[in-house]
Amino acid sequence: MQASDQTYLSLGWVPVNVRHRTVPIALNASARYGLLQAVSPMSMDRPLAHPANQGWRKYRSVAMQAAAVVGVVFGVASIVPLGMYLLAPPDRVTNPLPAEPIIVSPAPPESPPVIVIRDAGVVDVEAGRIRERQTIVIRNGVIETIGEGLTVPPGALAIDGRGRYVMPGLIDTHVHLTTNEELLIYAATGVTTVQSLGDRVKDNQVRSAGVEAAALAGPGVVSCDFVAAGVSSDGVEAIVSDAVASGAECIKMYSPPDWTNAQHRDLVKAARARGLRIGGHLPRNLPLDQALANGQQFVAHAEEFLYAYFFKFPDRLNEARIAENATAVRASGLSVTPTLVAYHAIVRQVGPEIDALIVRPELRYVPRGVLERWKPPENRYRKRFTAADGERLNDAFVFQQKLVRAWSDAGVPLALGTDASPMMPFVVPGFSALDELDELRQAGLTPAQVLRAATIDGATLAGRSDRGVIAPAKRADLIVLDANPLDDVRHVRRRHGVMVKGRWMSEEWLQKELARRSEQTTARGPARREQVAPPSTGLSAAVVRLPRGQRPEDSPNHSADAESGRSRIPH
Numbered sequence: 001m002q003a004s005d006q007t008y009l010s011l012g013w014v015p016v017n018v019r020h021r022t023v024p025i026a027l028n029a030s031a032r033y034g035l036l037q038a039v040s041p042m043s044m045d046r047p048l049a050h051p052a053n054q055g056w057r058k059y060r061s062v063a064m065q066a067a068a069v070v071g072v073v074f075g076v077a078s079i080v081p082l083g084m085y086l087l088a089p090p091d092r093v094t095n096p097l098p099a100e101p102i103i104v105s106p107a108p109p110e111s112p113p114v115i116v117i118r119d120a121g122v123v124d125v126e127a128g129r130i131r132e133r134q135t136i137v138i139r140n141g142v143i144e145t146i147g148e149g150l151t152v153p154p155g156a157l158a159i160d161g162r163g164r165y166v167m168p169g170l171i172d173t174h175v176h177l178t179t180n181e182e183l184l185i186y187a188a189t190g191v192t193t194v195q196s197l198g199d200r201v202k203d204n205q206v207r208s209a210g211v212e213a214a215a216l217a218g219p220g221v222v223s224c225d226f227v228a229a230g231v232s233s234d235g236v237e238a239i240v241s242d243a244v245a246s247g248a249e250c251i252k253m254y255s256p257p258d259w260t261n262a263q264h265r266d267l268v269k270a271a272r273a274r275g276l277r278i279g280g281h282l283p284r285n286l287p288l289d290q291a292l293a294n295g296q297q298f299v300a301h302a303e304e305f306l307y308a309y310f311f312k313f314p315d316r317l318n319e320a321r322i323a324e325n326a327t328a329v330r331a332s333g334l335s336v337t338p339t340l341v342a343y344h345a346i347v348r349q350v351g352p353e354i355d356a357l358i359v360r361p362e363l364r365y366v367p368r369g370v371l372e373r374w375k376p377p378e379n380r381y382r383k384r385f386t387a388a389d390g391e392r393l394n395d396a397f398v399f400q401q402k403l404v405r406a407w408s409d410a411g412v413p414l415a416l417g418t419d420a421s422p423m424m425p426f427v428v429p430g431f432s433a434l435d436e437l438d439e440l441r442q443a444g445l446t447p448a449q450v451l452r453a454a455t456i457d458g459a460t461l462a463g464r465s466d467r468g469v470i471a472p473a474k475r476a477d478l479i480v481l482d483a484n485p486l487d488d489v490r491h492v493r494r495r496h497g498v499m500v501k502g503r504w505m506s507e508e509w510l511q512k513e514l515a516r517r518s519e520q521t522t523a524r525g526p527a528r529r530e531q532v533a534p535p536s537t538g539l540s541a542a543v544v545r546l547p548r549g550q551r552p553e554d555s556p557n558h559s560a561d562a563e564s565g566r567s568r569i570p571h
């Protein structure tokens with residue numbers, strides 16, 4: 001079956017009582033768009049199940065004429081408001097987002113076309129060293145030149161870099177972008193690009209456009225939200241065609257369900273042939289060497305390797321297998337986003353350390369309704385796991401730390417990622433990226449290795465060769481710091497300001513906006529999932545849907561069914 005707009009699935013007939021006569025109405029679902037249509041048989045070119053009701057048809061024609069008159073009247077009446085809308089100041093027209101009831105993220109402050117950062121230490125994330133006393137000239141969002149003693153062009157905004165350090169902005173390659181409000185928090189913590197691995201292609205395309213047009217203060221948005229959770233009889237080509245048609249640039253692999261080797265291999269091949277990236281989970285049921293050979297580009301959790309490999313042995317967490325695994329992963333060319341912060345948060349919230357999580361200051365930016373679900377008694381991980389489970393999870397966490405260190409030593413490209421989403425308790429957008437820097441450091445990476453993962457290697461994973469380093473012709477996504485991050489990655493928290501695509505957001509401005517947002521968040525009722533665009537077309541006829549009512553982000557992630565090893569951690 002070829003998926004198309006006309007592909008509807010009949011769900012059956014429903015009798016509807018119209019003026020004491022029973023009229024059959026057909027319910028149709030579009031496999032592609034998930035639309036539910038109610039169609040009267042009168043409008044269908046097919047034999048009727050019941051004779052047409054002639055009297056009803058007469059009333060229908062009167063009703064349609066009345067509707068046409070109403071339509072003309074309202075159409076004429078709307079000309080004036082439409083004209084006002086079109087003539088409104090540009091910011092009101094170009095901002096594609098509804099103003100209410102969501103909290104609208106602010107636009108970044110206006111920046112002049114030329115900005116100069118004078119005499120700063122530039123962090124070379126590839127060489128892992130500082131280049132001292134460099135002046136950076138930024139024009140129209142792009143780094144133009146870097147050098148010693150450059151003069152400041154007239155009209156430029158000059159930022160004093162003396163005693164300061166300039167590093168590329170952080171790239172969080174594993175988030176589930178859910179609301180516009182999160183955008184400001186990312187920018188305010190130095191995250192200048194996020195890759196979303198959720199399920200909302202269209203929403204994140206809209207958000208991306210908002211950031212690119214300077215209508216929203218936030219990070220550049222890369223959407224890898226087109227989810228493939230198995231292959232239907234339509235085959236892999238249909239998945240890839242749907243992905244391309246939806247505007248996706250990346251396919252999110254989801255497992256479970258199980259994949260056959262041919263399905264996984266063919267999907268990866270078809271995706272790459274069309275220029276799409278593909279990554280996410282590993283197909284956990286396959287032997288790891290097969291999965292690696294199939295050429296998927298990235299894996300979004302270190303823990304995926306527990307399910308796809310280590311837990312398949314009777315002795316499970318056997319460190320003797322780490323070295324061979326690191327060699328195999330390196331040889332495959334795969335990039336890995338360890339996402340340690342999410343797993344660690346689960347370990348901590350299951351045990352007594354939840355007390356320390358609950359008082360963390362960044363929770364003031366979490367919508368109240370979300371926060372209620374993070375705290376006991378609603379916390380889903382405390383409902384699921386006992387204290388004894390917590391110890392096993394901690395063992396698995398410590399094992400992952402060693403795995404990450406081994407991958408790094410073997411030369412596996414690693415990237416920063418957090419899994420930040422409302423479904424991941426205590427993993428707050430942006431703040432968790434700063435925590436992940438620390439997680440990678442505690443796993444044994446040097447500051448230079450951590451910064452590399454957080455910038456250039458994340459850019460490569462996310463398919464963005466235009467950023468991730470401070471160099472001419474690169475996008476001006478950067479952080480100005482008051483301390484050297486190569487001395488200590490915690491210095492990334494000591495911001496002087498953040499720049500996204502050449503728009504300078506001073507720390508003062510960011511903190512002011514964050515404080516305003518905190519007030520709004522606290523005042524607001526339960527959060528709901530915000531929709532900024534029509535439902536994503538990411539799930540198509542060709543894609544096997546997740547179980548009803550289950551979105552990728554609430555699959556029982558980290559439900560390490562620790563005994564069977566067939567466990568399920570989300571995302």
Ligand SMILES: [Zn+2]
Nearest residue numbers: 197419570571
């Ligand atoms: Zn995830």
